[in-house]
Amino acid sequence: MKTSFSLNLLLRxxxxxxxxxxxxxDEYKGEASILLDANENAFGSPYSKNYNRYPDPLQHRVKEKLHHIKGVPIENIFLGNGSDEAIDILFRAFCExxxxxxxxxxxxxxxxxxSANINNVAYKKVVLTADYQLDLDRxxxxxxxxxxxxxxxxxxxxxxxSIHRQDIExxxxxxxxxxxxxxxxINFSRQPSFTQDLAEFPNLVILQTLSKAWGLAALRLGMAFAGKEIIEVFNKIKPPYNINQATQDIVLEALEGVDIVNEWIKEVVEEREKLAVALQTLPQVAHVTPSDANFILVKLEEPRAxxxxxxxxxxxxxxxxxxxxCxxxxxxxxGTPEENITLLENIRKFYDQSL
Structure with a gap:
């Protein structure tokens, strides 16, 4: 277990x-019948559902649901507008x-x-090895x-x-x-998430999203998992109402669909392998990188054309x-089975007409 990590020394x-x-x-807890504190429109919204009240600033109900799905305590969860908000907060919190x-x-x-450029923070690039793994020495x-x-x-x-777990550790x-x-x-990967290792690594921040496997890209809800003290820093910096009520409502309903999401993940993985095999039969394809994601990287002839x-x-x-x-x-x-078939047909058509 790491002993030299000091959050206080890292913070700006x-x-x-x-x-x-x-x-x-933030100034009251519990339920209230008359809300005259936030200068809202008390008459409602010009919409079928009322959104005239400010949302829960810490999204307690969504985090409670995620706690049961992810097995991560609520105090270790931050929600942001996509993972991009969490990335930006990290720079603003720790980098002068x-x-x-x-x-x-x-x-x-x-x-x-x-995000580094936006925050005027220098970055050093250490290119991955030829097999896309970390170069620990460099x-x-x-x-x-x-x-x-x-x-x-x-x-x-x-x-x-996936990056070798032992190298990350x-x-x-x-x-x-x-x-x-x-x-x-991570939902498409053979490797387990690091979310169960937060107690072991106090300097660990994990980013996840509902945009991929969960099919909620339009809602822009990202998650960060970290130790309680780091999450408190996130909440200190974020805008007071960073996740709107409509997003919280829709996400709460969508998080009931664990079974269908698991079926989608299974189908995506199956389609990924089928597409990879089919592409490898084409003489113009030099290499298909083995994937743990919902996409594949393919080296082939005339990529731009x-x-x-x-x-x-x-x-x-x-x-x-x-x-x-790359x-x-x-x-x-x-894509869907039909979309993948159409993709393959068009790739074959392109190479056939190039002969």
Whole structure:
């Protein structure tokens, strides 16, 4: 177990002394029949359902439901507008602009770099190995006294593979800063989540989302799991009502659908393997990266021309051919069986007409 981690040493001084905004709904607990504290419209909303009252600032009912599904205590859960809000808060909490830095391990999710730039925080890139795993020696060399966070996406985007668990644990044990493990695609993975290891690693922050397996991308609800003290920092920094009531209502109803989501996950994994096998039969396909996500990264001939051909036929995929270690690759999200068949038909049509 790690003993040298100190949250107080990592926090920015202005965050340590920050007095968070106290909303009207923070100032009382329980039920009330007359609410005259928040300057709301007491007459209702011009809609079939009333949304005239401010939402629960800490989303207790949603967190209670997630607690039962994820097995994580409520005090260890933060909800944000997508994982992007949690990422931004991490930078604002722990990184002094113009002084501190973070480590990124490309190819990886691009929002880490964008958020670093927005917050004027330097980043060091330690490229993954040829098999898309962590280069532990180079990461160790890149760490300096001003390195506050290391971001690891597992399963990784855009490659789809899971990062070796023992390598992540090595960093957690030996790095005094925050280790962010982004598990946006964990539902499709063979590896277990790190959410059951929060007590063992006090410097661990796990990001997850309802946008992928749960099919709620339009709602933009992200989750962060961490020790109680780190979650308290998140809640201190976030806007008072960061998750609107409509989103909370819909999510509560959707979280009743665990069984159907599990069926979707099973079908996505089956379709992923079928699509990978089918693509590997094409002579123009050089490599299909084994995936633990709901997409596959495929190295093939004429990636940009194929991308344009697919777009012209109404099929949108992701061109990753100019990304480091992904040269010549397109990324295909796993669709419905019918969509996957149509994708394959169009890929074959493109290569046939190129002969």
């Amino acid at each position: 001084d202005n965050i340590k002394t920050l007095v968070p905004y106290s909303s009207a709904r 602009p113009g002084r501190d830095n973070v480590i990124l391990v490309p190819p990886t999710y691009g929002m880490y770099e964008v 990461i160790a060399e890149a760490i300096d006294p001003y390195t506050k966070m290391i971001f690891i996406c597992s399963p990784n985007n855009p490659t789809g593979n 090595t960093i957690l044990v030996n790095f005094d800063g925050i280790v962010v493990v982004d598990e946006a695609y 194929l991308y344009n051909f697919l777009v012209s036929n109404g099929i949108i995929v992701r061109d990753r051919s100019k990304v480091a270690l 040269e010549g690759c397109l990324r295909f999200t796993i």
